[in-house]
Amino acid sequence: MSARDLLRQIVEDSDTKAGRLFDLVVQTLIVLSIVSFSIETMPRLPTSMHMWLEHVEQALVTAFAVEYVLRFAVARRKLRFVFSFFGLIDLVSILPGLLALGIDLRSLRALRLLRLFRTLKLVRYNRAIARFHRAIGLAREEIVLFLCATSILLYLSAVGIYFFEHDAQPEVFASVFHSFWWAVVTFTTVGYGDIYPVTAGGRVFTSIMLFVGLGIVSVPAGLVASALSKARDLDE
């Protein structure tokens, strides 16, 4: 077995002890990077802490760069790796430190955690993901239909509430765009309380739209769940 084959086994596979250790180290570094990035945003951090976090970040970027080079080196099809989902995410993970573009994409490193599923019990989770794909396939038409219906419902609700509430609250329901924000917050049942109808007409309209709307908005999640359970049946 050549040195490259050995390296490939460590970097790409997770069947051997060395391969699992490599994966574990990388995953730990990603979590560390997420934590350090989050701490960095805290207000009133002492300067010493800032400097310390900068050192951590530099070390992490170096480590991730080394990892990227290794992955590139052992990849059988170089181009395919570079433009794959994980290849792009890996690249984005090391760019901010190298390029200092102003836009901070370090948080996207979290997506690399998805590799975790390749580390642990490969087969079972791959089958679960395949089932999920099949479930989406099974219910695709219904999901698309309901998403379109939801979009039209949100738009018509936004326009409706605009006509009812604009005169009473010209600052809050300032335009159809503001009303659309109200529609999103209301039909997802988040209801922050920053924008709500106060007129009798607006409240009656909201009540009616909610009764119709919740039946439409909450169905897709149920569809996904029952399609997943169906996909599992087909799998057995």
Add this chain to the structure above:
Amino acid sequence: MSARDLLRQIVEDSDTKAGRLFDLVVQTLIVLSIVSFSIETMPRLPTSMHMWLEHVEQALVTAFAVEYVLRFAVARRKLRFVFSFFGLIDLVSILPGLLALGIDLRSLRALRLLRLFRTLKLVRYNRAIARFHRAIGLAREEIVLFLCATSILLYLSAVGIYFFEHDAQPEVFASVFHSFWWAVVTFTTVGYGDIYPVTAGGRVFTSIMLFVGLGIVSVPAGLVASALSKARDLDE
């Protein structure tokens, strides 16, 4: 093939290239109309923008009027087209510009986007819609029962909370109608925070009603989802 047949193929069908192009142009105009209508409602728009939007609107009304005439011309049964769902929506789309009634129905143009499903992969979406009809048919009695139970629950909760909270918050829970608004906002779990109980009795009452109520209010969506999955099974 006569000229009318050719026109019909373009306007009504979406199997030919010309037909698909026609549909695409109309759909684009509808989206443009939705965007322009929404921008129009924004506060503090410059006058030049207002004028520009008015020109866009006039052009759109003209285009939609031409489309309506074309659809009417190629329709095999004129009366049936005029009084069909899409026929009426098409008519409403061009009325505001023509009649200037004060009531603005332009937002209903969004409903015309539903024609999209006729454009793309006709058969599959028609079958999905048919399945949806069948699903509603399968669970109709349960849905009607739960909607009636929900209405009575909302009314009794509104009256109950009125008695608990009216004395403590005479301005907020001013009447059973105000309480009904509270019931809608609470049982849909939107919870804006504009109206909520503050007395111990009102809170205990709300807690009990929520436990009973959420079991009633959230069941219909689950019923629709499982009926849809059943309808799909029957379909295969």
Add this chain to the structure above:
Amino acid sequence: MSARDLLRQIVEDSDTKAGRLFDLVVQTLIVLSIVSFSIETMPRLPTSMHMWLEHVEQALVTAFAVEYVLRFAVARRKLRFVFSFFGLIDLVSILPGLLALGIDLRSLRALRLLRLFRTLKLVRYNRAIARFHRAIGLAREEIVLFLCATSILLYLSAVGIYFFEHDAQPEVFASVFHSFWWAVVTFTTVGYGDIYPVTAGGRVFTSIMLFVGLGIVSVPAGLVASALSKARDLDE
């Protein structure tokens, strides 16, 4: 056929034209009573309106009293009718006008609308209600288990948040009872915004409990829905 049999057919059955008409009149009166009761609670009603509503109420109580006497007269088993669900609701509907107890039970008249299901398409809705009973029976143990788990979860969350937030917000999280109200409002996802954690510890605790809790709180509704769909399968 005796006069009593004829009367029974009108009052109890809904197969004959007269029977359906009787039911329709009673249902209309109930709706009228609900509307009139709700209007009565509105603030700043003119005195003339108050007097008018009082006349309506007196007429309605008289009508309901006559109905009760009729139902009692034609009932085959008098005692059983008096103590049946609808018998008691019917009695409660006419008591406030007769006794003027201070407690106003007129809103319970809304429950009489449930008789509607006896009026329209009897068999199908009776079968739906039977299915609902069977569905509850199918999933009873799971529902009881989840309700108990929910209660304990709410109590432990209330105690936990009390320890985290009491010192920071002694007026808001004043006691475990106040915290329990927070737990109800949070785990039902209503979230009025009258009471929420502000400390870091309270927010971490809330996040963890929500992740565990929503998996427990929202399962019963799904159980009812899938049991209903199962009951329907058994029915066919």
Add this chain to the structure above:
Amino acid sequence: MSARDLLRQIVEDSDTKAGRLFDLVVQTLIVLSIVSFSIETMPRLPTSMHMWLEHVEQALVTAFAVEYVLRFAVARRKLRFVFSFFGLIDLVSILPGLLALGIDLRSLRALRLLRLFRTLKLVRYNRAIARFHRAIGLAREEIVLFLCATSILLYLSAVGIYFFEHDAQPEVFASVFHSFWWAVVTFTTVGYGDIYPVTAGGRVFTSIMLFVGLGIVSVPAGLVASALSKARDLDE
């Protein structure tokens, strides 16, 4: 039958009358303890009430200590009982009174109520719990996948909203940790209203993330429900 066997029958079993009575007394004492603990936290309690509650607490700790000794005495495998779930909870229930550690674990007594299921209709609830275990087993991969996806979604949403809102509301969206609290409150649809986006960018971002996110966050509950219904089918 020896005295210890008789005692075991009373303390551990719930088939005999004496066993059921013992269970009932213990459960009543637990409920009493929960109520007394909750009342203790109420502000402005008179001193006499405080003293009274202290006496109740002392009596309860004594009773629970006697119960613990009894359970320990009749246990066939002493060590296994001490380190079992209920053994530990039982111990924790009597520690605060004995040790006065400052940390108050009395609320955990509520968990002892779960023994209730052993008291009433043992077999059926044990089977329901077994079904629940099996259901979790059936859908484990999917649930783990969705929980991981939810965590990553919450983190990326938190970072995203931080960039959109930090400049506009530096006090509210002070750090990624504050944003994470926003993400939890939003994606669970609780929406207290203490923290929400105000910029156009933040609102568009929230709308998009909610559409994607609610499809992810609400699926696990549906999965549990349909797995439970599946586990029940396998059981029959």
